Amino acid sequence: MPSNIEKCYQCGQCTSVCPMGEQEQTYKIRKFLQMEKLGIENEESIMTPFIFYCTTCYRCQDNCPQGVNIVDGVLEIRANAVHEGKMLDAHKKVAQMLMDYGHAVPNNTAGREKRLQLGLAEMPSTAQGSDDHLDEIRTLLHLTGFDRLIADEMPDMKVNEGLTLTKAGFDQPIAEESA
Amino acid sequence: MSELSLFLGCVAPNRYPGIEAATKKTFSKLAIELDDLLGASCCPAPGVFRSFDEETWLTLASRNIALSEKLDDDVLTICNGCYSTLKEAGDTLKKDPKLKETVNRNLIEIGHEFKGNHDVRHVIEYLYQDIGIERIKEMISKPLDLKVAVHYGCHLIRPLKEDGSELVNGNISFFDELVQATGATSVDYEDKMLCCGAGGGARTAILEATLKMTEKKLHNMADAQVDCIVNACPFCHLQFDSGQQDVNSRFRKNYSIPVLHYTQLLGLAMGYSADELGIGMNTTSTADLIKKIKD
Incomplete structure (x- = not known):
């Protein structure tokens, strides 16, 4: 659903009910919506990384007197940030898991042992255990450009993660060069 | 004949397989057959992948649903995140023929098609409403x-x-x-x-x-x-x-x-x-x- 943040009149109800805002004072959803509305997000952004703090609990949206699809707005702001090369390092790793295993949380040694103890197959019947299915997923991720979205961020992640993350630091997104 | 396929997701089968075992045992006791959804991927996770790139999110979600459609099954999820992704992606594509066409252009490359003729269920609302x-x-x-x-x-x-x-x-x-x-x-x-x-x-x-x-x-x-x-x-x-x-x-x-x-x-x-x-x-x-x- 496209967001409708232009309907926001800045009452602040969203921030007042936000459980993340209660814990992290830097996460101010009302302020981020206004910045997005006015288009004042820029390279010196204060929205990233904080826009990624939202747990998408929808409490703000449920309490908005204007019926703003606030979480959809957050997702749009995030998507724009990601496409400008501002994906968080921790999220890049999750994205790479999807590319490598077809799963954000792939199976591991402890998982396999537990499965066997329960009388389940060592590997679940999911994509991770099948090269053919993994090929399908990687083909789709290539067709949608997701592989390039990730690759732009961290060309050498597997070779030398530390070096890459330093070079392609948060404030100097490589994506800017290709934009 | 089964009418449901079990969508495992990531965390249940790989970190808490007791949840997978419990689902299979309780459904067996209820005499409800669950088909395995061979080759299903991450749903993909709504908060993360949906906010990275919506087309990627919709495309992978629709592949998972298409796998279930091939079995003529509704999808049964045991995870709120999977439910959110698969239900909302499926409903979005059902309502938007243009988006559906975009997604299917990708799916056809790997021999799948999202038809939109099945639903996505969560185990809790399924047990409450259907059982x-x-x-x-x-x-x-x-x-x-x-x-x-x-x-x-x-x-x-x-x-x-x-x-x-x-x-x-x-x-x-x-x-x-x-x-x-x-x-x-x-x-x-x-x-x-x-x-x-x-x-x-x-x-x-x-x-x-x-x-x-x-x-x-x-x-x-x-x-x-x-x-x-x-x-x-x-x-x-x-x-x-x-x-x-x-x-x-x-x-x-x-x-x-x-x-x-x-x-x-x-x-x-x-x-x-x-x-x-x-x-x-x-x-x-x-x-x-x-x-x-x-x-």
Whole structure:
């Protein structure tokens, strides 16, 4: 659903009910919506990384007197940030898991042992255990450009993660060069 | 003939396989066949991948649904995140022929097609709406004398709201009723509908802040003196179980509340042992709970 943040009149109800805002004072959803509305997000952004703090609990949206699809707005702001090369390092790793295993949380040694103890197959019947299915997923991720979205961020992640993350630091997104 | 395929997701089969085992056992007891969904991927996770790139999110989600459509099945999810992704992606594509065409242009390259002729279900609303409380009560051989903190989880409620379900009109009680059907008591506690803290990619990005939310929730549950937490989502399960130990070590707390997925609670009430349901495999000890059930 496209967001409708232009309907926001800045009452602040969203921030007042936000459980993340209660814990992290830097996460101010009302302020981020206004910045997005006015288009004042820029390279010196204060929205990233904080826009990624939202747990998408929808409490703000449920309490908005204007019926703003606030979480959809957050997702749009995030998507724009990601496409400008501002994906968080921790999220890049999750994205790479999807590319490598077809799963954000792939199976591991402890998982396999537990499965066997329960009388389940060592590997679940999911994509991770099948090269053919993994090929399908990687083909789709290539067709949608997701592989390039990730690759732009961290060309050498597997070779030398530390070096890459330093070079392609948060404030100097490589994506800017290709934009 | 089966009408449902079991969508496993990531966390249940790979971190808490007891939830997979419990789902298969309880459905077998209910005489409902579940097809395996061979080759299913990450749903993909709503908070993370949906906010990276919507086309990628829709495309992978529609592949998972298409796998189920090939079996002429509805999809059964055991995770709120998977439910949110698959239900909302499926409904979006059903309503938007242009988007559906875009997604199918990609899917056809790998021999699949999203038709949009099946639905996505969550185990909790499925048990409540299609099986019913009375039938579940009939299947209980070992009523549980437990005080339970029910945790619905945000992404069980949201897709139902989007769908206009009457389950979420006014006072929400369907999950509590399912818990009570096992003989257990669903205990009210402060801010019951509060998020566990994990969703939206926040656990990955800022673990410490998410644990503060979890701590608030654990505090309210402990105040209500419950025997266990019962959830409907392996990711909430992870945050309450593994996260509980992180909360204890980081914030110098001493919480010890066992965590069960509803299918595990139902399995106990149907007479399966805690071992068969993987209940002893949690990070936070379940020993006292298991002892209480045996006594």
